[in-house]
Amino acid sequence: MPPEMDDVVNLCKRRGFVFPSAEIYGGFRSTYDYGPLGVLMLRNVKDAWWRTMVQLRDDVVGLDAAILSSPRIWAASGHLTTFTDPLVDCRNCKERWRADHLEPDPEDGAVHCPNCGSTDLTEPRSFNLMFKTYVGPVEDDASVAYLRPETAQGQFVNFLNVLQTSRKRPPFGIAQIGKSFRNEITPGNFVFRTREFEQMELEFFVPPSEADRWFEYWCRERLEWYVKLGIPQDQLRLRPHAQEELSHYSSATADVEFSFPWGWGELEGIANRTDFDLRAHAEASGERLDYLDQTTGERYVPYVIEPAAGATRTMMAFLIAAYDTDEIGGEPRTVLRLDHRLAPYQVAVLPLSRKDTLVPTAREVLGLLQPLVMCDYDETQSIGRRYRRQDEIGTPLCVTIDFDTLDDREVTIRDRDTTQQSRVPIDKLVEEIKGRLVL
Ligand code: ATP
Numbered sequence: 368m369p370p371e372m373d374d375v376v377n378l379c380k381r382r383g384f385v386f387p388s389a390e391i392y393g394g395f396r397s398t399y400d401y402g403p404l405g406v407l408m409l410r411n412v413k414d415a416w417w418r419t420m421v422q423l424r425d426d427v428v429g430l431d432a433a434i435l436s437s438p439r440i441w442a443a444s445g446h447l448t449t450f451t452d453p454l455v456d457c458r459n460c461k462e463r464w465r466a467d468h469l470e471p472d473p474e475d476g477a478v479h480c481p482n483c484g485s486t487d488l489t490e491p492r493s494f495n496l497m498f499k500t501y502v503g504p505v506e507d508d509a510s511v512a513y514l515r516p517e518t519a520q521g522q523f524v525n526f527l528n529v530l531q532t533s534r535k536r537p538p539f540g541i542a543q544i545g546k547s548f549r550n551e552i553t554p555g556n557f558v559f560r561t562r563e564f565e566q567m568e569l570e571f572f573v574p575p576s577e578a579d580r581w582f583e584y585w586c587r588e589r590l591e592w593y594v595k596l597g598i599p600q601d602q603l604r605l606r607p608h609a610q611e612e613l614s615h616y617s618s619a620t621a622d623v624e625f626s627f628p629w630g631w632g633e634l635e636g637i638a639n640r641t642d643f644d645l646r647a648h649a650e651a652s653g654e655r656l657d658y659l660d661q662t663t664g665e666r667y668v669p670y671v672i673e674p675a676a677g678a679t680r681t682m683m684a685f686l687i688a689a690y691d692t693d694e695i696g697g698e699p700r701t702v703l704r705l706d707h708r709l710a711p712y713q714v715a716v717l718p719l720s721r722k723d724t725l726v727p728t729a730r731e732v733l734g735l736l737q738p739l740v741m742c743d744y745d746e747t748q749s750i751g752r753r754y755r756r757q758d759e760i761g762t763p764l765c766v767t768i769d770f771d772t773l774d775d776r777e778v779t780i781r782d783r784d785t786t787q788q789s790r791v792p793i794d795k796l797v798e799e800i801k802g803r804l805v806l
Pocket of ligand 1: 517549551558559560561562563564565566633634635636675676677678679680681
C-alpha cells in the first residue's frame with residue numbers, strides 16, 4: 368500500500384527532513400529548506416549518484432559550473448526562445464495554469480479551471496521559464512544574466528576545456544550536480560516541482576554512429592540505479608516519448624517514472640540530444656567544438672546522450688518508496704525502510720540510561736563509529752521510544768549500551784527491519800557494522 372502523501376509530508380516536517388521556507392513569515396511560494404535529516408539524505412542521494420556515475424567509471428569526469436550565466440549561452444542553446452510553457456489564466460478566479468496539464472472534461476469536452484471549475488480561460492500564451500537577473504549595479508540590457516534552468520549547458524560550453532585537460536576521448540562523459548531554477552507556473556506536490564531544485568546530469572559524448580546503442584545502455588543503467596537503491600521494480604517504469612513530445616534538441620527520449628501517490632511522475636529524462644548543443648555553441652561562439660580522432664584521422668561533432676535526474680525529486684521518491692507501517696509487539700510503528708546508503712544516519716548510539724555510569728562508554732562507542740558512518744546520539748526517553756524514533760527516520764542499526772556492558776564490554780545491535788537484537792563485543796563492533804552495512 369503506497370502511503371498517503373500527507374503522511375510523508377508530515378513526517379518530513381515533524382522529524383526535520385524538509386521545512387517550508389520562510390515559515391515564520393507564512394512560507395514563500397513553494398520553496399523548501401532541507402533540515403538536519405533532509406540535508407543528510409539529499410547529500411546521500413547525490414553521493415550515490417556520483418559514486419555510480421563518476422567514481423566507479425573511468426570514462427566520466429566531474430564539473431561544477433556557474434549558476435549565474437551569460438545570456439549568450441541561452442540564446443545559442445535555444446532556451447531564450449523555446450524554453451517556455453503554455454500559460455492560461457482563469458478569468459473567473461485569476462489562477463494560472465499550464466495548458467498542457469489541463470485535460471478536457473470527459474462529460475462535456477470542455478477544459479475547466481481546476482480551482483473554480485469555470486471554462487472562461489484565456490488562450491494559451493508562451494511563458495519563458497528562466498529567471499532573469501542583473502549583474503552589477505546597473506539594470507540595463509547589457510547586464511542581464513540568467514539563473515541556469517538546467518546544469519547541462521555548463522558541460523557543453525566546457526567541452527573543449529575538459530577534452531584538453533582530462534585526457535578523455537569519446538565515448539566519455541561530464542557529470543554535474545547542482546542547483547537549477549525554473550519559474551514554474553504551477554509548482555506543487557511538495558518538492559516534486561519547485562522553482563529552485565537540484566539536478567544530477569551526465570552529458571555523455573559519443574561517436575554519432577554509436578548514439579543509439581549508448582542511449583539504450585543509459586536507459587538500462589539508470590533504471591537499475593533506482594532499483595539497486597531500494598525502489599521496487601513495479602513502482603518504476605521507462606516511458607519512451609512520442610515524437611510530438613520531444614524537446615527541440617532531442618531525437619529520442621525516455622523518462623524513468625515513479626508511481627507517486629497521485630500517479631506516474633518523471634524522476635529522470637534520458638535523451639539523445641544529438642549534436643544539437645555542440646553545433647549551436649560552435650556556431651554562436653566561433654569556436655570549433657568537435658573531436659579529431661588521431662587514430663582514424665576522422666573529425667566529428669560528438670552526439671550527446673543525457674541522463675538528467677532531479678536530486679530533490681528523487682529524494683522524495685526514495686522517501687515515499689521507503690515509507691511503511693507495521694506492528695511490533697502489538698504496537699503500530701512507522702518505519703522508513705531506506706537503503707543504508709541513503710538513510711540520514713546509519714547508526715544510532717543509545718545509552719540505556721542517562722546515568723553517568725553509562726555515558727562514558729556510550730561516548731567511547733560513538734567515537735569508534737563516527738569516523739565510519741553518520742551517527743545519531745540520543746540519551747533521553749525510554750529505549751522503546753528511542754527505537755521508534757530511529758525506525759521512523761530510517762536508521763538501519765541502533766547500538767545500545769546497557770549496565771551489562773560495563774561488566775562484559777558487549778553492546779546490543781538492533782536491526783531496524785527485523786527488530787532483532789544481538790550482543791557484540793565493543794572490540795568487534797567496527798568490523799560488525801562494516802559487515803552489516805557493506806561499507
Ligand atoms: P517536467 O516535464 O516535469 O517539467 P522536464 O521534462 O522539463 O520536467 P528535465 O528538463 O528533463 O525535466 O529535467 C530533468 C529532471 O530534473 C527531471 O526529471 C526532474 O527530476 C528534475 N526537475 C525538472 N524540473 C523540476 C522542478 N521544477 N522541480 C524539481 N525537479 C525538477
